[in-house]
Amino acid sequence: MSEESRVVRPGKAARHVIGEKGESLVAPRGWALLPPGDAALTRRVKKAGPHWQVQEKKGRKLFSRGVWAPAETIRSLRVILETERETPAYKKKRAADKARREKEQGAYVEDFNGAVLAYLKFHPCHQGLAEELATAVTELASPVGSGTVARTRRIPLEERAEAAVIAWMRHQTTAYDSLRIARVKGERRRVRRRLAKESVALLQGYRRGEPMVDCPLKRALAKNR
Numbered sequence: 001m002s003e004e005s006r007v008v009r010p011g012k013a014a015r016h017v018i019g020e021k022g023e024s025l026v027a028p029r030g031w032a033l034l035p036p037g038d039a040a041l042t043r044r045v046k047k048a049g050p051h052w053q054v055q056e057k058k059g060r061k062l063f064s065r066g067v068w069a070p071a072e073t074i075r076s077l078r079v080i081l082e083t084e085r086e087t088p089a090y091k092k093k094r095a096a097d098k099a100r101r102e103k104e105q106g107a108y109v110e111d112f113n114g115a116v117l118a119y120l121k122f123h124p125c126h127q128g129l130a131e132e133l134a135t136a137v138t139e140l141a142s143p144v145g146s147g148t149v150a151r152t153r154r155i156p157l158e159e160r161a162e163a164a165v166i167a168w169m170r171h172q173t174t175a176y177d178s179l180r181i182a183r184v185k186g187e188r189r190r191v192r193r194r195l196a197k198e199s200v201a202l203l204q205g206y207r208r209g210e211p212m213v214d215c216p217l218k219r220a221l222a223k224n225r
Helices: 039-048 071-085 088-120 124-141 157-172 187-208 216-224
Strands: 006-010 016-018 024-026 031-034 052-058 061-070
Touching: 031 039, 031 071, 039 061, 039 071, 061 071, 071 088, 088 124, 088 157, 088 187, 124 157, 124 187, 124 216, 157 187, 157 216, 187 216
Parallel strands: 006 052
Antiparallel strands: 006 016, 016 024, 031 061, 052 061
């Protein structure tokens, strides 16, 4: 059994996991759990031989809970990796990688902010508010690791911008966060669709150049200043 590499779920007791078919399994003697967090070490441990990858699904998201593998394999690979990380060549590469990522992130933030502005398409008389809203949405949605729709690559940038605006407005300009939504399949999705229509209707007023006196959007942005 331990000679297989497999994907399992967390069990209820120490060293216990649940297999693909729902069977209860115990981690083999001499194995240890490598916690998530060090992607390079995890890759090497998985490549080195048999292992059990622990994953847990919550809603639509899949979370890593670590990897069970021979303790000696984990220990020796950790020592090798730590030694490599102390070399000048490795540190130079890390610095270059960091600079590249920061440059890419800066470009993405700029592109995303522009896509938000393009989606808003406010009348010129509301341009200042459009820029303020675009900045608020971008700051919340664009950071790496934020887990928001803005970080997904599965849909075009324009759709990400639209979804991020609607999500921001759902939490900032509606009563969504305080609503008691029935625990019925599809009900939360229906509520979100209804609130999205309200948000789009509010945006349309700004696109037409209407006065928009004391509206929920203005109040929300004022609170965030």
